[in-house]
Amino acid sequence: MAGGPIARLLVELERLPGVGPKTAQRYLFHLLYRPREQALALAAAIVEAREQVRPCSVCHNLTDVEPCAICRAAERDHGMICVVEEPKDVTAMEKTREYRGVYHVLQGAINPLAGVGPDDLKVRELLARIGDATAPVREVILATDPDVEGDATALYLSRLLKPLGLRVTRLARGVPEGGDLDYVDEVTLGRAITGRAEW
Numbered sequence: 001m002a003g004g005p006i007a008r009l010l011v012e013l014e015r016l017p018g019v020g021p022k023t024a025q026r027y028l029f030h031l032l033y034r035p036r037e038q039a040l041a042l043a044a045a046i047v048e049a050r051e052q053v054r055p056c057s058v059c060h061n062l063t064d065v066e067p068c069a070i071c072r073a074a075e076r077d078h079g080m081i082c083v084v085e086e087p088k089d090v091t092a093m094e095k096t097r098e099y100r101g102v103y104h105v106l107q108g109a110i111n112p113l114a115g116v117g118p119d120d121l122k123v124r125e126l127l128a129r130i131g132d133a134t135a136p137v138r139e140v141i142l143a144t145d146p147d148v149e150g151d152a153t154a155l156y157l158s159r160l161l162k163p164l165g166l167r168v169t170r171l172a173r174g175v176p177e178g179g180d181l182d183y184v185d186e187v188t189l190g191r192a193i194t195g196r197a198e199w
Helices: 005-014 021-033 036-052 087-096 123-131 148-164 186-194
Strands: 077-084 101-105 139-142 167-170
Touching: 005 021, 021 036, 077 087, 077 123, 087 101, 087 186, 101 123, 123 148, 139 148, 148 167
Parallel strands: 077 101, 077 139, 139 167
Antiparallel strands: none
């Protein structure tokens, strides 16, 4: 295993989040001992997703159709926008089955230490959506992560949105401080949605 394709595959597997050397090695042996068709199917699915998935032009969630299925859904409440940091947060919110509005993905959070400011996020696009008279917005739920960056982002957005006469709420603190939404169980996140408060 000193070099060649095995070493290259190990390096690539270790680049995945949460995958260290031992986990990468387990994945490697799993892939190598599966039938060839399964390995090719996995490779093809990765390439297809990489080439076809892109941000929705409306909410900036990941999608392979334009606009995404949530933005197109007539049964969703388009007067309520839940603002999240990343596409993975939409997935976490949807698992609760508590929220029936639409989303806006900021593609990050304000983090001055990392050089990320409001202009690096999809804030202008959020304001444009709210200003669109064809879909009047009543409430914006700030569902950024409950950490320093998420709170800074929520505070910044709250100050922008409240003068527009909207109801601005923040998820209740059933979500642990310093945690990421995609690690919170469905029950806790569901309670946080229903127990949200003015921000």
